[in-house]
Amino acid sequence: xxxxxxxxxxxxxxAMKRGGELHDAHVAFExxxxxxxxxxNAVLILTGLSPSAHAASNAHDDxxxxxxxxxxxxxxIDTSRWFVICVNSLGSDKGSTCPASIDPAxxxxxxxxxxxLSLEDVANAAHAAVSSLGIAQLACLIGxxxxxxxxxxxxxxxxxSARSHISVDTAPxxxxxxxxxxxxxxEAIRLDPNWKDGNYDIQEGMSAASAPKRGTQxxxxxxxxxxxxxxxxxxxxxxxxxSIARKLGVITYRSAMEWNGxxxxxxxxxxxxxxxxxxxxxxVESYLEGHAQRFVRTFDPNSYLYLSRASDWFDMAExxxxxxxxxxxxxxxxxxxxIGVSTDxxxxxxxxxxxAEGLEAAGADVEFVALDSPQGHDAFLVxxxxxxxxxxxxxxxxx
Amino acid sequence: xxxxxxxxxxxxxxAMKRGGELHDAHVAFExxxxxxxxxxNAVLILTGLSPSAHAASNAHDDxxxxxxxxxxxxxxIDTSRWFVICVNSLGSDKGSTCPASIDPAxxxxxxxxxxxLSLEDVANAAHAAVSSLGIAQLACLIGxxxxxxxxxxxxxxxxxSARSHISVDTAPxxxxxxxxxxxxxxEAIRLDPNWKDGNYDIQEGMSAASAPKRGTQxxxxxxxxxxxxxxxxxxxxxxxxxSIARKLGVITYRSAMEWNGxxxxxxxxxxxxxxxxxxxxxxVESYLEGHAQRFVRTFDPNSYLYLSRASDWFDMAExxxxxxxxxxxxxxxxxxxxIGVSTDxxxxxxxxxxxAEGLEAAGADVEFVALDSPQGHDAFLVxxxxxxxxxxxxxxxxx
Numbered sequence: 001x002x003x004x005x006x007x008x009x010x011x012x013x014x015a016m017k018r019g020g021e022l023h024d025a026h027v028a029f030e031x032x033x034x035x036x037x038x039x040x041n042a043v044l045i046l047t048g049l050s051p052s053a054h055a056a057s058n059a060h061d062d063x064x065x066x067x068x069x070x071x072x073x074x075x076x077i078d079t080s081r082w083f084v085i086c087v088n089s090l091g092s093d094k095g096s097t098c099p100a101s102i103d104p105a106x107x108x109x110x111x112x113x114x115x116x117l118s119l120e121d122v123a124n125a126a127h128a129a130v131s132s133l134g135i136a137q138l139a140c141l142i143g144x145x146x147x148x149x150x151x152x153x154x155x156x157x158x159x160x161s162a163r164s165h166i167s168v169d170t171a172p173x174x175x176x177x178x179x180x181x182x183x184x185x186x187e188a189i190r191l192d193p194n195w196k197d198g199n200y201d202i203q204e205g206m207s208a209a210s211a212p213k214r215g216t217q218x219x220x221x222x223x224x225x226x227x228x229x230x231x232x233x234x235x236x237x238x239x240x241x242x243s244i245a246r247k248l249g250v251i252t253y254r255s256a257m258e259w260n261g262x263x264x265x266x267x268x269x270x271x272x273x274x275x276x277x278x279x280x281x282x283x284v285e286s287y288l289e290g291h292a293q294r295f296v297r298t299f300d301p302n303s304y305l306y307l308s309r310a311s312d313w314f315d316m317a318e319x320x321x322x323x324x325x326x327x328x329x330x331x332x333x334x335x336x337x338x339i340g341v342s343t344d345x346x347x348x349x350x351x352x353x354x355x356a357e358g359l360e361a362a363g364a365d366v367e368f369v370a371l372d373s374p375q376g377h378d379a380f381l382v383x384x385x386x387x388x389x390x391x392x393x394x395x396x397x398x399x
Numbered sequence: 400x401x402x403x404x405x406x407x408x409x410x411x412x413x414a415m416k417r418g419g420e421l422h423d424a425h426v427a428f429e430x431x432x433x434x435x436x437x438x439x440n441a442v443l444i445l446t447g448l449s450p451s452a453h454a455a456s457n458a459h460d461d462x463x464x465x466x467x468x469x470x471x472x473x474x475x476i477d478t479s480r481w482f483v484i485c486v487n488s489l490g491s492d493k494g495s496t497c498p499a500s501i502d503p504a505x506x507x508x509x510x511x512x513x514x515x516l517s518l519e520d521v522a523n524a525a526h527a528a529v530s531s532l533g534i535a536q537l538a539c540l541i542g543x544x545x546x547x548x549x550x551x552x553x554x555x556x557x558x559x560s561a562r563s564h565i566s567v568d569t570a571p572x573x574x575x576x577x578x579x580x581x582x583x584x585x586e587a588i589r590l591d592p593n594w595k596d597g598n599y600d601i602q603e604g605m606s607a608a609s610a611p612k613r614g615t616q617x618x619x620x621x622x623x624x625x626x627x628x629x630x631x632x633x634x635x636x637x638x639x640x641x642s643i644a645r646k647l648g649v650i651t652y653r654s655a656m657e658w659n660g661x662x663x664x665x666x667x668x669x670x671x672x673x674x675x676x677x678x679x680x681x682x683v684e685s686y687l688e689g690h691a692q693r694f695v696r697t698f699d700p701n702s703y704l705y706l707s708r709a710s711d712w713f714d715m716a717e718x719x720x721x722x723x724x725x726x727x728x729x730x731x732x733x734x735x736x737x738i739g740v741s742t743d744x745x746x747x748x749x750x751x752x753x754x755a756e757g758l759e760a761a762g763a764d765v766e767f768v769a770l771d772s773p774q775g776h777d778a779f780l781v782x783x784x785x786x787x788x789x790x791x792x793x794x795x796x797x798x
Contacts, residue, residue: 112676174664175655175658175659175663175664176655176682176683177655177659179681180646180650180658181650183679183681183683183684183687184643184650186677187646188587188643190675190677191639191642191643193592240590243586243590244587244590244643248583251576251580251583255576256574256576256744259575259579260574260575260576263575264575265572265575265578265716276589277511278585278589278704278708282575283575284575284579284582285578288582312680312681315664345655345744
């Protein structure tokens with residue numbers, strides 16, 4: 001397993017929506033397939049809150065990516081035809097400049113001195129990276145979950161930057177239920193005494209090192225951009241807060257219906273339990289614990305807080321004089337597919353309908369796909385059969 | 400505001416389902432209306448996890464109860480006709496023996512030495528209290544939320560103890576989504592360093608004092624059963640864990656639909672915010688904080704853990720050789736009304752249908768009421784119009 005990340009140095013200073021600016025910042029990205037001579041076969045993927053740019057295995061990194069089943073030669077997002085780019089969100093610790101990065105002005109890790117981050121900044125950073133590759137217009141912009149919100153911002157702020165769009169399980173604005181969930185996740189982290197107002201020990205692998213040199217870096221050279229700060233085992237870290245935040249995330253990413261079939265009331269074997277009188281007893285509790293353990297020390301808590309809050313702030317109504325519909329109507333694309341899932345409690349189907357209606361009113365040719373996948377919000381990562389069919393079909397039909 | 404609680408001393412020892420036993424234990428209850436000479440006009444209400452026995456104001460306590468709009472002279476549960484009893488669950492700190500009570504064997508607060516509590520124990524304690532009033536058969540047994548599960552146990556374990564039943568927003572067994580939510584709530588409390596393995600400072604007002612003398616006590620005398628332990632302001636207490644648990648509870652008790660209409664994306668006024676960069680910004684966050692602040696120090700954390708776990712354990716399938724339906728078929732009543740809400744994510748409508756089908760298969764005359772109230776699980780506390788109509792109508796039709 002190598003490292004396929006390339007790095008794009010953002011214009012410096014990089015001005016941010018809410019008034020801050022970053023100096024010598026960069027975003028990580030990976031690519032698959034070949035950009036054609038006309039440079040018109042590019043597909044950009046913008047990700048959810050936690051995934052990296054490693055959407056699938058490639059020549060430099062053969063480890064499976066987070067959308068491995070969807071992306072590759074002959075797959076729904078067919079890399080024999082498309083030049084696919086996946087950008088790690090600005091503010092994410094998976095290679096891009098984030099609150100765990102070093103502020104060149106001080107030589108210290110940003111932590112909470114990182115400027116206010118919005119999804120518009122995530123979109124602008126991704127757009128700059130795509131432009132640096134000589135791509136004036138994407139054949140398709142795909143956004144999943146939080147990345148779907150970033151994609152709306154991308155298309156609105158950069159008219160003509162994409163011919164078509166696939167919107168996956170996302171929202172044109174954060175609604176109060178989602179805000180409540182994310183607010184509680186942030187609170188669990190912030191109230192953990194080991195968060196220390198953001199001054200916990202940054203973990204190895206989070207991008208806390210200095211930014212790579214300006215200009216697009218090749219993989220390998222770019223790796224130096226990732227953190228090499230060494231921390232002792234343990235250290236001060238908000239494990240509890242991060243664990244609660246992640247478990248709450250997983251609960252809202254899936255669905256009750258799926259779990260009825262999958263876990264029902266199955267108990268853990270006695271040897272899987274601990275002595276704690278209130279410890280894990282049911283399989284569903286063990287499942288959550290597994291998810292939490294894999295996440296807690298692999299995502300930088302401050303970066304999580306920044307991206308989570310950016311999701312709450314996102315609101316297409318800001319661009320439509322208070323109306324989501326009017327905001328969406330300002331997006332200029334030719335075609336779109338909007339996919340949603342009836343079991344998604346975090347980004348409910350009604351919000352997908354809102355996006356479809358808005359893009360249609362804007363003049364796009366819109367296909368709306370409502371799935372009944374039992375897996376809830378995460379269906380796009382699990383129900384590969386139905387998502388492949390929808391996304392693959394759409395991409396085969398576009399030029 | 401007085402205190403209308405009466406206390407019933409449970410048989411001592413009081414044997415519990417999972418093998419433990421309590422000595423000199425008691426439950427608190429309140430009553431409204433008059434028991435007739437035939438002693439056949441009694442209605443018992445079993446409550447959700449957190450409410451007290453004070454369902455409505457009465458002569459001894461004129462403060463509004465948790466079901467004030469539903470219960471009283473001429474209301475849906477008409478106290479001019481019915482003798483209504485509301486029992487505080489065994490294990491709850493609102494006057495009944497609970498983990499914050501003093502163990503007579505040691506003179507110390509039980510805390511985690513309290514025996515394993517199940518909803519069958521809650522049901523048995525309530526049945527004993529009702530029997531002590533000379534009531535052989537309830538005209539109707541009403542159970543809301545967790546109390547609906549206790550009610551199923553009550554009817555199953557005490558055949559002939561009720562002629563009719565009203566089941567409100569409950570479940571015949573805990574499903575994995577609800578288990579996951581409750582497990583995470585318990586974890587938030589347990590991981591709070593100030594929980595101290597259950598050894599935090601018990602708060603004034605929680606029932607930590609010794610049990611009242613044996614026998615049914617009159618209000619006033621019975622008040623001595625409530626705690627008088629004085630704690631200093633502050634002290635060691637798992638405020639953070641309780642706050643997270645409560646907020647997560649409120650999120651799952653309500654519905655996204657209600658909040659879209661009620662909070663949308665309304666911001667707090669600047670003076671309502673704090674300086675914390677990740678502090679509250681949206682009204683929905685302030686709403687959750689208000690709920691948490693009212694709850695955190697008014698419900699004993701260990702009692703919360705015990706009742707929460709009891710809810711996870713409850714499973715009618717235990718009584719039906721692994722089948723919920725067969726378990727429900729063992730319940731003997733004449734008539735039932737089963738009410739559920741389509742927006743309830745914690746006790747979904749399908750579980751209400753399961754109860755209705757089971758009771759029907761058992762031979763009861765069952766009315767099933769599916770409401771579309773937007774308030775989610777809490778609709779029974781908020782959508783008084785529809786619940787009054789259903790419950791009032793049912794009670795008027797029964798003899």
